[in-house]
Amino acid sequence: MNLGFGVVGTGAIGQEHMKRITRKLTGADIVAVTDVNQELAGNIVKELNLNASVHKDDTELINDPNVKAVLVTSWGPAHEGTVLKAIEAGKFVFVEKPLATTSEGCERIVTAEQEQGKRLVQVGFMRRYDSGYLQMKEAIDNNFIGEPLMVRCSHRNPEVGERYTTDMAILDTLIHEIDTLHWLVGDDYKSIQVTYPKKSSRALEHLKDPQIVTFETKSGIIMHAEIFVNCQFGYDIQCEVIGEEGVVKLPEVPSVGYRKDGVRGYKILQDWQHRFNDAFNNEFQDFIDSINQKGEPQGPSSWDGYIASVTGDAGVRAQTSEQVEVIELPDRPDFYKKTKLEESSL
Amino acid sequence: MNLGFGVVGTGAIGQEHMKRITRKLTGADIVAVTDVNQELAGNIVKELNLNASVHKDDTELINDPNVKAVLVTSWGPAHEGTVLKAIEAGKFVFVEKPLATTSEGCERIVTAEQEQGKRLVQVGFMRRYDSGYLQMKEAIDNNFIGEPLMVRCSHRNPEVGERYTTDMAILDTLIHEIDTLHWLVGDDYKSIQVTYPKKSSRALEHLKDPQIVTFETKSGIIMHAEIFVNCQFGYDIQCEVIGEEGVVKLPEVPSVGYRKDGVRGYKILQDWQHRFNDAFNNEFQDFIDSINQKGEPQGPSSWDGYIASVTGDAGVRAQTSEQVEVIELPDRPDFYKKTKLEESSL
Amino acid sequence: MNLGFGVVGTGAIGQEHMKRITRKLTGADIVAVTDVNQELAGNIVKELNLNASVHKDDTELINDPNVKAVLVTSWGPAHEGTVLKAIEAGKFVFVEKPLATTSEGCERIVTAEQEQGKRLVQVGFMRRYDSGYLQMKEAIDNNFIGEPLMVRCSHRNPEVGERYTTDMAILDTLIHEIDTLHWLVGDDYKSIQVTYPKKSSRALEHLKDPQIVTFETKSGIIMHAEIFVNCQFGYDIQCEVIGEEGVVKLPEVPSVGYRKDGVRGYKILQDWQHRFNDAFNNEFQDFIDSINQKGEPQGPSSWDGYIASVTGDAGVRAQTSEQVEVIELPDRPDFYKKTKLEESSL
Amino acid sequence: MNLGFGVVGTGAIGQEHMKRITRKLTGADIVAVTDVNQELAGNIVKELNLNASVHKDDTELINDPNVKAVLVTSWGPAHEGTVLKAIEAGKFVFVEKPLATTSEGCERIVTAEQEQGKRLVQVGFMRRYDSGYLQMKEAIDNNFIGEPLMVRCSHRNPEVGERYTTDMAILDTLIHEIDTLHWLVGDDYKSIQVTYPKKSSRALEHLKDPQIVTFETKSGIIMHAEIFVNCQFGYDIQCEVIGEEGVVKLPEVPSVGYRKDGVRGYKILQDWQHRFNDAFNNEFQDFIDSINQKGEPQGPSSWDGYIASVTGDAGVRAQTSEQVEVIELPDRPDFYKKTKLEESSL
Numbered sequence A, B, C, D: 001m002n003l004g005f006g007v008v009g010t011g012a013i014g015q016e017h018m019k020r021i022t023r024k025l026t027g028a029d030i031v032a033v034t035d036v037n038q039e040l041a042g043n044i045v046k047e048l049n050l051n052a053s054v055h056k057d058d059t060e061l062i063n064d065p066n067v068k069a070v071l072v073t074s075w076g077p078a079h080e081g082t083v084l085k086a087i088e089a090g091k092f093v094f095v096e097k098p099l100a101t102t103s104e105g106c107e108r109i110v111t112a113e114q115e116q117g118k119r120l121v122q123v124g125f126m127r128r129y130d131s132g133y134l135q136m137k138e139a140i141d142n143n144f145i146g147e148p149l150m151v152r153c154s155h156r157n158p159e160v161g162e163r164y165t166t167d168m169a170i171l172d173t174l175i176h177e178i179d180t181l182h183w184l185v186g187d188d189y190k191s192i193q194v195t196y197p198k199k200s201s202r203a204l205e206h207l208k209d210p211q212i213v214t215f216e217t218k219s220g221i222i223m224h225a226e227i228f229v230n231c232q233f234g235y236d237i238q239c240e241v242i243g244e245e246g247v248v249k250l251p252e253v254p255s256v257g258y259r260k261d262g263v264r265g266y267k268i269l270q271d272w273q274h275r276f277n278d279a280f281n282n283e284f285q286d287f288i289d290s291i292n293q294k295g296e297p298q299g300p301s302s303w304d305g306y307i308a309s310v311t312g313d314a315g316v317r318a319q320t321s322e323q324v325e326v327i328e329l330p331d332r333p334d335f336y337k338k339t340k341l342e343e344s345s346l
């Protein structure tokens, strides 16, 4: 039987995921939706031609017996409340990042989930489902490059608008590297530091751009992550892991090679939607299949959401202090022991 | 409502497509199956946990009112009969290549489909749905390289078994280039010639391998296609179009780059299934969506199957004559006028 | 002691080589020059600040006792006469291609050189000294790709002027591939054929451009060479050899990679001077060193010039006949047995 | 007239340069040599068949009237003394790095050279003559990527022996990046920091490897340089400059591409001699030509040697303190104003 999704928040990415679930993936249906903008919610149901109830709020939606899994794509500050209610009701949850906007909020979710007794929550860190990262993880796990020692990565965006603030470089942009890098090398963060290179004249006055973030892991791996959201030339995600015996590097996005006007070139993508479209599809299909077949999700857990939140908070502190900030995390509970997806690649 | 598929031939690729339709794609179900090996057909239904009738033959399956589209994945010689019966019954057909094993058979299908009044048939030429070829077609259609003048391509396989014969290089291997190349440049073939380079000592005694095929199109484009099915090193599809103002080239399959043991390298795929997996998915999703939304398929038509057959026959004659063989094709009927998919890329 | 060069023909490439010898290389001096344009010859000597006699013609120059090696960079039709006189005088000769403008002329040189008793002549086929081709040759000679079976190459120029005629595509452009390809695979040509793809609208009316040349070697290797002298985008030399167990390909010219304006790109060279500058240097240094150290040149011999001439003539016949033209060459005399340079790479 | 070189120190690189000057380059001769190992000096003269006096020490050699330029390739600690004597005698000096082993020593040279009145000294920082770095510098100087904001580079060696100590990572390995990076972006260093990632198990016990060095320049550019001298896989120099509008990256060393055994690959060089052979040639030819034609060298000056020394010392302090160490440099004297080579690329 298909997994019945109830969607909380039918905005931009909510709609993307609804189309994905109904048009691209298999094994799930949208059976209910809600949004503080009730009209929007109703319109989407009509537009996508769904057989789905429109509920007045998340509580009502969660109580709908047809809803087996809650998709949380509301604004960040609303995530925690909905996730906690869904856990209490024993429903599965797919929550777009962030899991909660505070580390305390994440802790409350982690505690509630453990008390409730089994894994219910998956957080929307889709990069773990990107074929390039998966190939890198497989190579690292197979000891192809020996022990990882250093990581270098870049997160580049062509440009950002006025509402993008300096802390968002950590909390909205770097958040994906935060989740991916420790997973990739199978290690935990010990500290984070933020350095500000010379500012790009293309960045608006209030924004520090670019920024360089340095992580150190418990085993001593040093990771440099460049965040550059006004790089002008395209959406460009780079990642390279240097190990004792070799190096692996994320592939470039495949693009027709051309020769013209004195240039041998390849087009660069301009947006993250195209870059990670397959990853989003794989992520949701895995969430659906894992629940349908094994009774629980196996992707990034609320513990991963908690790690990201604690690390992100330390990162924001580091933006102000310009010092090395320690990342304090309790030991990973047995409940959140590594799943197959984390142990070996898809 | 979902499109109900009846599958004729539940062998290797039949099963692949059944899994694809039920597990990866949306908008369709498998409602009926048949195979001369009835036990096999029954087992697959059980294994995939399908709610599908097992019919005794294609006639009974076609008459099943739940079957709206027939998926023909039986052996080549059986294709024509099933397709003709499906047309007569007014059902949609997705037929794996070849459409029929003779040009006369293809003609009979083309005639039947036209008499019946609307497009029902799509042939399984999945490369037109590969993102690399689509990018190339888009560039060519947008006049990015000016008029195409020359094409170079390679179809390389690591190795083939005893049952692979010299004519299969044309009819089973090159068949995909035959379909793709004329579509890519928007032109028709005028002639074909086959040349045999020095034979690889890795090829079995009865097989000529490699072979080089030269096409000339009506407007004068020269195309060289290398077929090399014992190349040892991998499954490798290359294609390059040289135009008046530039060149476009199929991207390499994206693969993690590594540095190790004195080599900067990338792994090469070993099989076509991985190479064209996304293309197969896109192909079927387009078939399903086009029927569900527009009432007819828009992918490669029976006319394309007919072109491939006539061209393939000329190719086999050229293998023996070692001369330039003319390809005689009637003008494309209005009925098979270019569809949107052919006119512009996806 | 430095090798004393006498230069016959102080035009474009003559001057290039004079600068090369005096400013970049070691072990040689320009001691004499001549040109039908005596004023030009005199001016160059002044401009380059050389201590060199200006002679009234090649005969006088060859008789100058300071001249140990004659550099022939006059117009093609004048080459044969000068080379024969130099051989008679027992002087070394470096002659820019062509060795002579007719096969008979080349034969006369080959005969004269053998009668005279030792190797004196080197022909200016500089690609054999290009690091990319040398790496390819080394790989092939080391059996890295098994027996070579097929070769694909391109010779592309941005554009040509009015004086460039259809036969020059063979005699001036392809001539370098003619010399390089048989050397690369260690085989002799059996036949040549020329095919004309659709003509580029950028080519002037009198010129057939592009052209595709097909060689077959005695052992059965098939080689396709594209000549496209109005390709617009740059000077672009491609070469790929496909063997029984693998493929080797000429490297792209190294160029700084950039990301800008939505493109990941590399600049393409626009002229052959930059492309083969290092090869020209290596070629001359090897000529000088071989004579100074071993008493004779080891680079491309007059036999190679003769092969190129016979093959070029057959190519021009093939341009008219549009048929496969047989290339008839006597067996290579012992005198022209493979030198070290031909047997193993530099 | 040829420039007469006197060589002080006929060890490994001394001999390399002597061969270079006599066999590859033009405009100079070796007229005198000396080495504390007199026998070695004598043997080399014989071996290379030079017409050169063997002197008992550097003083005698410098006083030899045939010596116009002194090539200092003795051990590091001996450099300062020889350079000072040569300046006093008004002779040109090409000194391999380091200019002197202490910053005070470099200061003494800088002072002596200025007092003496014209540029006499060039330091052996050959990377400025590497075609890849020159292309990058040209792009940056032409504002192709806008203002440079960040730099990332790697200096990787397959392995090092027992005598290689932690401080040599700065003073012998990074020294080339120290010189190149500030030149590339046209800025001066403000500070340096050293971080130690997890140690490679392939590094000997006494050695910290890899190390990451972070520079900040006066205008705020952040540069990360990885030093990894036991990386196993090859000699690998990477450099990437990220600017406001684009990125430029050092090209990979050109190498024949192959497909074999499931890999699409390129060989990686194993040693610096091959990597920078052309740069060494260009460097010396430029030294010779500049003196012969303009009466003074234009390459890296003793001021550049002084910058490298002060920066290297700060780097060694930073290795111990693990803190940000300030780099204090007086303003560049007019005497050492940028030369053409520094202002625009070759």
Ligand SMILES: NC(=O)c1ccc[n+]([C@@H]2O[C@H](COP(=O)([O-])OP(=O)(O)OC[C@H]3O[C@@H](n4cnc5c(N)ncnc54)[C@H](O)[C@@H]3O)[C@@H](O)[C@H]2O)c1
Pocket (backbone or CB within 6 Å): A008, A009, A010, A011, A012, A013, A014, A034, A035, A036, A037, A040, A058, A073, A074, A075, A076, A078, A096, A097, A098, A124, A125, A126
């Ligand atoms: N994984 C990724 O790469 C990625 C990408 C984009 C967005 N996101 C995350 O997805 C979330 C949504 O982003 P978006 O771009 O779709 O925003 P959006 O503003 O377009 O949509 C959010 C929607 O939620 C509704 N909403 C807000 N509070 C609600 C509540 N309490 N109950 C019900 N509905 C509520 C709003 O009315 C709005 O329609 C954010 O948390 C964002 O961080 C993740």
Ligand SMILES: NC(=O)c1ccc[n+]([C@@H]2O[C@H](COP(=O)([O-])OP(=O)(O)OC[C@H]3O[C@@H](n4cnc5c(N)ncnc54)[C@H](O)[C@@H]3O)[C@@H](O)[C@H]2O)c1
Pocket (backbone or CB within 6 Å): B008, B009, B010, B011, B012, B013, B014, B034, B035, B036, B037, B040, B058, B073, B074, B075, B076, B078, B096, B097, B098, B124, B125, B126
């Ligand atoms: N597009 C591609 O790249 C591609 C790839 C592989 C195969 N194919 C095509 O797919 C077809 C099937 O290939 P396969 O590899 O799956 O072969 P297969 O032998 O594995 O399967 C064929 C099945 O058809 C059944 N069958 C044969 N005749 C039948 C009939 N008259 N009625 C019902 N069932 C019948 C057989 O019992 C068998 O189970 C072939 O035509 C082949 O050319 C296309």
Ligand SMILES: NC(=O)c1ccc[n+]([C@@H]2O[C@H](COP(=O)([O-])OP(=O)(O)OC[C@H]3O[C@@H](n4cnc5c(N)ncnc54)[C@H](O)[C@@H]3O)[C@@H](O)[C@H]2O)c1
Pocket (backbone or CB within 6 Å): C008, C009, C010, C011, C012, C013, C014, C034, C035, C036, C037, C040, C058, C073, C074, C075, C076, C078, C096, C097, C098, C124, C125, C126
């Ligand atoms: N290896 C290569 O890639 C390459 C490249 C360019 C040219 N070439 C060859 O070099 C030769 C010269 O080409 P160019 O471009 O320098 O031509 P050019 O016209 O610039 O120079 C030729 C010079 O030779 C002089 N000359 C002609 N006949 C003479 C004679 N009998 N005695 C003395 N001087 C005579 C002319 O006055 C002229 O100065 C040609 O044979 C050409 O094919 C080879």
Ligand SMILES: NC(=O)c1ccc[n+]([C@@H]2O[C@H](COP(=O)([O-])OP(=O)(O)OC[C@H]3O[C@@H](n4cnc5c(N)ncnc54)[C@H](O)[C@@H]3O)[C@@H](O)[C@H]2O)c1
Pocket (backbone or CB within 6 Å): D008, D009, D010, D011, D012, D013, D014, D034, D035, D036, D037, D040, D058, D073, D074, D075, D076, D078, D096, D097, D098, D124, D125, D126
């Ligand atoms: N630019 C580069 O990349 C590069 C590369 C290698 C070496 N170097 C530099 O070159 C220098 C030499 O290195 P090497 O590898 O040739 O060392 P080496 O030990 O092989 O040679 C040094 C020679 O100098 C002689 N010598 C020492 N002190 C002397 C003195 N006071 N007078 C005369 N001779 C003396 C020694 O006997 C020896 O023969 C070093 O400073 C090194 O840092 C630079």
